Amino acid sequence: MQKPEIPDNEKERLRELRRLNILDSEQEKDFDELVGLASIICGVPISLVTLIDDDRQWFKSKKGLAVDSTARDVSFCGHAINSDEIFVIENAVADERFYDNPLVTGDPNIRFYAGMPIKSENGFNLGTLCVIDSKPKKLSDHQIKALKILGGQASKLIELRDKKNELEIKNDKLEALNQLNNRITSIISHDLKGPINSLRAYMNSNYIDANKPEDLAQLFPLVKNNLNSLNELVENLLEWSRSTNDVNFIEINIKDLVFEVCYLFEVNALEKNIKLKCEINNELEVLADIAMLRFIIRNLINNGIKFTENGEVAVESEKTVDNKVRIKVIDSGVGISKELLDRIKLKDKKVSTKGTRNEKGTGLGLQLVREFLSIHKSELKIESEEKKGSVFSFTLPLAPKG
Known part of the structure; x- marks a missing residue:
């Protein structure tokens, strides 16, 4: 034969x-x-x-x-x-x-x-x-x-x-983007004003004397946190605006992308005495939009560092039995209470909590992670326990063999 x-x-x-x-x-x-x-x-x-x-x-x-x-x-x-x-x-x-x-x-x-x-x-x-x-x-x-x-x-x-x-996908995407736009507009009206109003209140307060070093020292961390919150919001909004363009699915080497993103967080991890582990040994390739996947991994690593002190944040990947790749971001941080975890799992709810050093968040990042994963026909899975850390994971299809 x-x-x-x-x-x-x-x-x-x-x-x-x-x-x-x-x-x-x-x-x-x-x-x-x-x-x-x-x-x-x-x-x-x-x-x-x-x-x-x-x-x-x-x-x-x-x-x-x-x-x-x-x-x-x-x-x-x-x-x-x-x-x-x-x-x-x-x-x-x-x-x-x-x-x-x-x-x-x-x-x-x-x-x-x-x-x-x-x-x-x-x-x-x-x-x-x-x-x-x-x-x-x-x-x-x-x-x-x-x-x-x-x-x-x-x-x-x-x-x-x-x-x-293709037509059905475009119609679904337009509807999804319209819904996302409405939600983000609502978020902007609240979250963008919050830090700005807070800064204005501090600056105009009669209790702050610009000529007293002790008052300025008290003011500095408040200003820093609010500016970081504003920066995070702006970055997320810019990422969202880029995602409104056509999605481009290409073959992506997971190891290369994870190493690229981990490099950006080396200083952040060092400041909090966190061991950042991105030792992915397998050369797995997935089909995904690289800008969206980069944002997803970046956001989840940043989240792990935010809620961890003197611990570890690790990124792992593995091939599943259904010909997909599961990507995990694991931290040994403070974990999430059952009540808060239930709120986070309500996908239409925006949840923002402070990190181990009172780092503020907008809650928008996790919403965008979910939106981007839905475009990839995937979902974010969250496992966590208080004082024992968290695991955020999702799957993507393997690229076809050559």
Whole structure:
């Protein structure tokens, strides 16, 4: 048996297949009607719309076959995608490439096969529209022409499906951004005014004498905390404004990004006698928007340092059983009470608490972390216990193998 050759552009082809978000999707009437028509025109009992994944061929639509997929190594369609022309085997037992193939020697006892490659809008062969029979067969010129046309229609159906999904995603994003904008406007009206009014009150107070060093010494930490709070709010708002642009999902090396972010917090950690551990040993790559992922990790590390003193903040990553990467930010800090944790888990609530050195927060950072994770179809998981620290974690999909 001859295994299908892997296309030269396999990495890009798989990335295109993932982008279309069609694998393991529900049955759709348009595809079912297409395979039904192919079966009638070619006079065969089996017809399929197949998509070639990295290790399987999955059937988007099927007629005359019970299984949903078979291994790529034994697939006829795996051979068909290596050409732009129709791939025909008139008698598999007489072909040295297929005579001992398990799909020939066993169910469904393939003898005849014809597959027309399904090409994406960007020129990648994703799979085939194919017809199969358990006895040798020869297609007429009209049948071959019809199968080519139907293969083109399958390509167009995938394009239309993609455009429809893109439109739905854009509408969902606009709605989400509109809701986020309303919430942030409300936050600004309160949080931006708070530190400013507080500073004005201190400066205009009759109890502060600018000529007395002891009064200025008392004023300095109050001014510092309020300015830090304002700076955090402005940084978060700038990050939010950048996120309103189109999201750009790319392959990201987790180790490189975590080390980049950890470097920014070395001084902050040193000031509070915190051991910052970012020793990620595995070279895992995820699909994510790099600006959003950088913000998420930065915010969670900053949060860990804020609520830890003389302890440790660590970033870890691990591959999960469902082909994703779980990223954890773990601290040995003061932890979170059950009552406060319940409030934080109410996603529509903004919660702000002071750090170990009375560092103020806006509560906006955690909201944006959740918003950015929702765009990645992920959620923030929080585990914590008072005086025992906290664990903040989330998952992202692994980048496809090249």
